[in-house]
Amino acid sequence: MSSGLITHIQRFSVHDGPGIRTTVFLKGCQMRCPWCHNPETYHRFPEIQVFPERCIGCQACAAVCQHAAHEFRGPDHVYHRERCVACGECVETCYAKSMVRVGELRTAESVVAEVLADRPFYQRTGGVTISGGEPLLQAEFASGILELCRREGIHTAIETNLAWPWKVVEPLVPLVDLFLVDIKMMDDAAHRAWTNASNEHILDNLRRLDALNKELVIRTPVVVGVNDRPEQIGAIADFLATLRRVRQYELLPYHPLGRGKYAALGLAGPPPEFRTPTSAQFEMLAAVAARANFVVRVAGTVSSGSRTVQPDPEQVDLNQQQHT
Ligand code: SF4
Ligand code: SF4
Structure with a gap:
């Protein structure tokens, strides 16, 4: 029986994969994106x-x-x-x-019991999504939940950063119907500076999953001054155009709603310079991202703001000290 730490289980979610879903948020993440709106999932402890x-x-x-x-x-x-x-x-x-x-310690069985209670609402398209945090930080627990759901014939999705060696990802392949994966930016140096992790494994794993015919939804959380330049989004779209199984590319607006959560956890929040792209910017970026082999979708609401932001080494360092 596998067990692990979750923050919560979200019922009737419509943002974490197709249809109506039950999303299980696992606690803990190895990356430190300063725009994260779920900082309560950073640490793998209550x-x-x-x-x-x-x-x-x-x-x-x-x-x-x-x-x-x-x-x-x-x-x-x-x-x-x-x-x-x-x-x-x-x-x-x-x-x-x-x-x-x-932070609640749960067994895979107890989580799946909650998932099964929602099954009447899934109809043909819904199912379970394992999210976080980063689910693969608790890979055995995540696999345990997915395996039990699989046995029940429930559609399975996982929201993972994929910043892992393939040997960590591979065991999930037979258990997952849909992978939801962020690509924040293609430039690896910038990726390291902003997130504390390389994008090398992410891109490599996406190629491997694609070759194995796994369905992919790719997302980019867009932050003004970080990754909102047309050439940055265009570079991601160029990469996605080399894959066959990308079902959708989603541009997600950064929003500052998580700031209160950072304060409640005693963490430094996102830099105040972070801004949400405007609707006009998103329209332009969606046009830049358009490719023949996938649908581009802009999710959420957008407001205003425009300036360039550099990774602040002190901010990144502070985040890392606080989150490790
Ligand atoms: S502050 Fe509250 S949660 Fe923390 S040790 Fe004291 S009683 Fe426990
Ligand atoms: S002092 Fe404040 S935080 Fe402590 S128990 Fe009373 S209301 Fe709650």
Whole structure:
């Protein structure tokens, strides 16, 4: 029986593959994209999100904490994250719900039991999607869920960064119907600078999956000043044009909605310079990406902003220190 850490299970999702899906978010990722809107999936361990604006100052948390992680200095409530072992005692005690524990240890069987409860809604197109974080950081757990779903005849998709040696990816091939994969940029030096990982394995694995006839949906989260130049998107489209099994290429707008989550986790958030491309930019990029062998789709809402942003070595370094 395999087990692993999840952040949550999203029911009735329509953004993580075809049809209505149940998406399982595994906790932990080896990459550190500063535009990530799910920073609660960075670490492969449970942690506490703190929302100080909800605190009513009752001090019940300090009374139950065995690790002196809650301190009150007059009216100020100081949470010492470095002392916290994320036991969740204070979360249970907090009447105001000022804290949330993220990270739940689950067996593959218990996850699939939840998935099966949604099966009546899948109809012909829906199914399960394993997401994250990066699912392959818990490859055995991910495989366990996929295998059980497969036995039940449920359509399976995985949202993975594919930044792994082929020997890690290969065992998934018979278990997965659809791979959803990001290509952030083709320039490997820039990819390393922004994400803390090379894109070499990603591109190599995509070629291998394509050769094995696996269905692919490719996505690019577009951030103004990072990867919104036409030649950057065009280079990705050129690569995708060499593959046969790309069903769709999706351009996803960066959005700053995750900033509050970073603060709640005590993390530095995305650089304030990050902007969402405008609708006009997306239209232009979609035209640049158009190729004969796949559909281009622009997902989500877009607003405004335009300036060039460079990877800030201090920011990247800070993120890496905080997330490792
Ligand atoms: S238990 Fe909750 S509301 Fe009370 S002081 Fe602690 S965080 Fe604030
Ligand atoms: S989760 Fe546990 S260790 Fe962390 S602050 Fe709350 S009671 Fe203390």
